[in-house]
Amino acid sequence: MQALVFDGPRRIRFDPERADPELRAPTDAIVDVEVAGLCGSALHPYLGREPASGGVVPGHEVVGRIGAVGTEVAERRIGDRVLVPFSTSCGRCARCEVGLTARCDRGALFGFGPPGDPAAALDGGQAHRLRVPWADATLRLVPTWMDDATALLCSDNLPTAWEAVARADPRPGHALVVVGLGAVGLCAVAVARAQAAGPVVAIDPVSDRRERAVALGADLALAPADALEEPLLAGGAPAVVEASGSAAGQRLAFTVTAPGGTCSVIAVQTDERFAFSPAEAYDRNLTVRFGRANVLATLPLVLTALTDGRLHSPAEVCVTHREVALRDGPGAYARFAAREPGLVKIAFRP
Template sequence: MRGLVFEGAGEVLVVDGLPEPRIEAATDALVAVEAAGLCGSDLHPYLGAEPAGIGVVPGHEAVGRVLEVGAQVTAYRPGDRVLVPFSTSCSACEACRRGVTARCSRGQLFGWGPPEAPQRGLDGAQAERLRVPLADSTLVAVPDHLDEPTAVLCTDNLPTAWEAVERTGLAPGAAASVVGLGAVGLCAIAAARARGAQRIIAVDPVADRRERALQLGADVALSPEAATDTAPVTCVVEAAGTPAAQSLAVGMTAPGGTCSVIAVQTTQRFAVTAIEAYDRNLTLAFGRASVRRTLPAVLAALRTGGLASPAGVCVTHPDVPLVEGPEAYRRFAAREPGVVKMLLRP
């Protein structure tokens, strides 16, 4: 099989002749990948900011067709078109029953392996084929109304952004700020709009990304320097993850407000002291999004038109051949103007 392989910081290779994934448990499915997203989360190991095991196929955002199912899979059959959320979940454990499918006791993240562990992690989506554990409770059928770029956003960025906004407790009519305008932040603009934000402030150092935020309905788009002077708001999404973005996001949060930290964190400490947090009556929300739990609400909002798909604005490269994956990583990591979301195609 052909796929990308993570070989260490700055090194993603195209490899032919990878071992063919196969059904390993009766609850597995095999999926033929049609398109796989390249995500800011792939950049943390690539940029050496997050330790990760080498030899793993990266990628965790796949849309594809079921090829084969294990004996206990009942909800899907070969030929079904599916969304593969970025982590697996069982639907039955205590965390899943509370809706925290991101922290399923049996869950695994696609495309990432622990740096020094006996197991190598779960191979990801940037390959021709993908093994999906716990298929019945992980996969979601692709609704007919969904175009492919939107479908890929639905495996991660869009439900992640939806959940990030949900965690701020945004009430219709409130103002919101989004710090960081990659695909997650841009999706958060669309989600905040859909959830009734009255005014949206978007922040990113990259002018091209600010322009896209305006296209998606942000009222103002500012550089981080300019944003320090804006009036604080009660709902802030931190979708950048750097220490500077952390402190900017907290500084933009009004007393009694919530800063929803959706970026993967790679620093040991967060840029706020306990005293500052106390003095601002600050609520901080952190963590991986429970895509499997949140996706039905996002799909419903897309179907009814309550949520306008941001794919046309943020998926800048919907058709990158998988063999150009290493170059795609390089361009994405460099934040080249005009490059936001790239989809790799086997």
Template sequence: MAAPAATMKAVVYDKPFEVAIRQVEKPQILHPDDIIVKVTTTCICGSDLHMYEGRTAAQPGIIFGHENMGIVDRVGSGVTLLKVGDRVVMPFNVACGRCLNCEEGKSAFCTHVNPGFAGGYVAMGPYPGGQAEYVRVPFADFNALILPPGTEHEEDFALLADIFPTGWHGVELSGFRPGESVVVFGAGPVGLMAAYSAVLRGASDVYVVDRVVERLNKAKDIGCIPIDFSKADAVDQILKLRGGKEVDRGVDAVGYQATSGDGKTEQPNAVLEALIRVVRPTGGLGIPGLYVPSDPGAPDSAAAKGYISFPFGKLFEKGLTLGTGQCNVKTYNRYLRDLIISGRAKPSFVVSHNLPLSEAPSAYHKFDKRIDGYTKVLLHP
């Protein structure tokens, strides 16, 4: 009789607005290129809330968690660059490192992992997430980024899995050049990272649009100009501050769950329309905010199928460029790691809570409701 499989604790999706800590099977080496990582820090992402709220096709039983770091516990026979005991952080989008897109630096669009691109997220690959005690990392030599040993910069390095590179990517997608002005819609973790990246890259002015006071205060703390869109139209406020002059670049860090000024009425095209209004002719828009091909909770039948109307004629008339898509984390993460090590960057200013894994169900509820200033939650198994 075979011995029972070893188990571990993990955050499992039960149904909309409900996750639980469950005993699940501990991951095993399934391919020579795999490693098993003992998770030290895993983050709750705003994208996780889309699944948590039932706004995706996520099925009960999925293990959440696509922002993971930890210590290498086991290595497959084909792994050559990593060893047991290495401290590593993984990109949220798993990639093979060998296909055409990976070879061209577009690891977010790995065709080998297709139809998905990540672990622990619906429709993004067959890999269980890392909000657990252990996680399996495929194609490990390519995906795992080695970090200095010890525990220094743990909060900062954890953000290399997703939000720091994604914020940087949003600015990159916009075509930004040093000295230009930028507006970022959304001051959640990714939006704050986009604003922070623009500051690090030499923006002249950075405007950050949101309606949550704690978020706007964080934006102000890093030298940005907060714009509260619950008080008046955001574009009008920015144009008034600038004497009618538009900004050079715009970043959408909100995505398909954008709202009107009351914060309650969903308007999926709200940010896209605002960006087209506020960015100067021949400027650029970066869209790292999540848009999905189907949305079970959409406010109308078109948005439910991923169709969103926006003034394309005005986009064309102004000659605006538009860049979209998931972040190619591998393009940026080693350089952002080195900015952290050198002391030039400290993205962990967005972290609001460090909690044990056992508190994940409560943390999801509070993060979803923005209770007690929950902005970015790090879980520690």
């Protein structure tokens, strides 16, 4: 099959003859990939910020059709159209049972493996086919009414944004700030509208992304340098989402959080230290929340909000490149990492 392969920082290779994945456990399924997204999380290993093992197929946002199932897969069937969350979950362990599905005892992230441990790596979806462990618990049917780009966002960025906003504890009538307007931050702007916060203030250095935030309902979109002058943010906002992952973005998120407020850090953390000190957090009575989103636990809330009309799909605005061929993958990663104007999310069509 065709696949992309991560060989190390800034080295993505197109492999036209990668071996097809095979069922390894009776609870596995094989998914024929129709769409595979490129997430900001892939930039951490790509830019060398996070160690990862080479030789792995990247990609953890997938929509496709089940092509094969193991003998113990009971609920999912060959031919089902499914979305694949970015990590697997067994559905039975204590963590899965309390909704911490992204921290399943037996779970793994697609498209990623710790360095030096190829056996622990789980190939991702930027390929023709993908092996999915714990298929019954991990895979979700794509609703028949849903378009491909929205389904792709439901495999990661939309539930992630839903959790990010909920963890920020938005207060009715008060501002909610989103720092960083990649696909996650833009989804957070759309979600903030659905979760009935007050004014939504979106911050990013890239002007094209600020315009997209306004299209998704942000009341105000600011460059980082202008945020501190903004009267609406004088005294700070009680609810802030940090979706940039940069030290400067972290610092800004802290600066604009009001005393007693909550800073919801949804960006993946790759640094030893955070951009504010425990003393500063103490002095502001700050609540800070971190962590990987539990896509499986949160997805039902997103689907309900999409169907009852509270949430308008941000797919038109966020998924800017929808038909990228795998052979163009190496260039696509470089363009995404460079934040090329007009490019937010790439969807590969294997």
